[in-house]
Amino acid sequence: xxxxxxxxxxxxxxxxxxxxxxxxxxxxxxxxxxxxxxxxxxxxxxxxxxxxxxxxxxxxxxxxxxxxxxxxxxxxxxxxxxxxxxxxxxxxxxxxxxxxxxxxxxxxxxxxxxxxxxxxxxxxxxxxxxxxxxxxxxxxxxxxxxxxxxxxxxxxxxxxxxxxxxxxxxxxxxxxxxxxxxxxxxxxx
Ligand code: GNR
Ligand code: NI
Numbered sequence: 001x002x003x004x005x006x007x008x009x010x011x012x013x014x015x016x017x018x019x020x021x022x023x024x025x026x027x028x029x030x031x032x033x034x035x036x037x038x039x040x041x042x043x044x045x046x047x048x049x050x051x052x053x054x055x056x057x058x059x060x061x062x063x064x065x066x067x068x069x070x071x072x073x074x075x076x077x078x079x080x081x082x083x084x085x086x087x088x089x090x091x092x093x094x095x096x097x098x099x100x101x102x103x104x105x106x107x108x109x110x111x112x113x114x115x116x117x118x119x120x121x122x123x124x125x126x127x128x129x130x131x132x133x134x135x136x137x138x139x140x141x142x143x144x145x146x147x148x149x150x151x152x153x154x155x156x157x158x159x160x161x162x163x164x165x166x167x168x169x170x171x172x173x174x175x176x177x178x179x180x181x182x183x184x185x186x187x188x189x
Pocket of ligand 2: 115
C-alpha cells in the first residue's frame, strides 16, 4: 500500500511513450496496487503508470468513485466479529498493453479532467464505442466492446501511454488559455 506522487504538466515525463509490459511479476503487482491507492486517494476514475513516473503500458480504471457521504456498512461475514466496511467500489479494472479500435463513426463529447492537469475541465470529442484488447496481471488476454464513460476514460488513459494529454485535443488557443490558467492557480497557491 503506497500512494505515489502524481506528475503534473509541464513535467516532460508525461510526454514519454510508455513501453509494453513483458514480465508479469510481483513488481508489476506492486505497481498496480500503488496505482489504485494513488487513484482512490486523488480521487480519480483512472490512472496511467506514467502519471506516477513509470513508463509502462499499464492503466487502472474504476468508474465508481466512492461516495464520501455514504454510511459505513456493517459486515457480519468473516465468522461473526462485527466490523464496518466503507462502501465497496464496483469495478477496479486493470488494463495492461491495451489496444483500442473505434467500432463506430459515432462520436461522444465529454467534459474531461486529468489528475496531471489539476482543476481544468474541457470538452473532448472521441469515438463513442471502442473495441479493446488487453492483458490482465497474469498476462491473460481479454477483449471487449466498451462505450459511455468507460470508452472515454480508456481512450483518455490510452493517450497517456502515447504521451498525449486531453488538453492536446483542444485548439492551440484553448490549450494556451488552459496552461495560463494553471500557471495562475499555481502562483496563487
Ligand atoms: O479522474 C479522472 N476523470 C476523468 C473524467 C473524464 C474523462 C477522463 C477522466 S480520467 C481522470 C483521471 C486521470 O487523469 N486519468 O489519466
Ligand atoms: Ni489523465
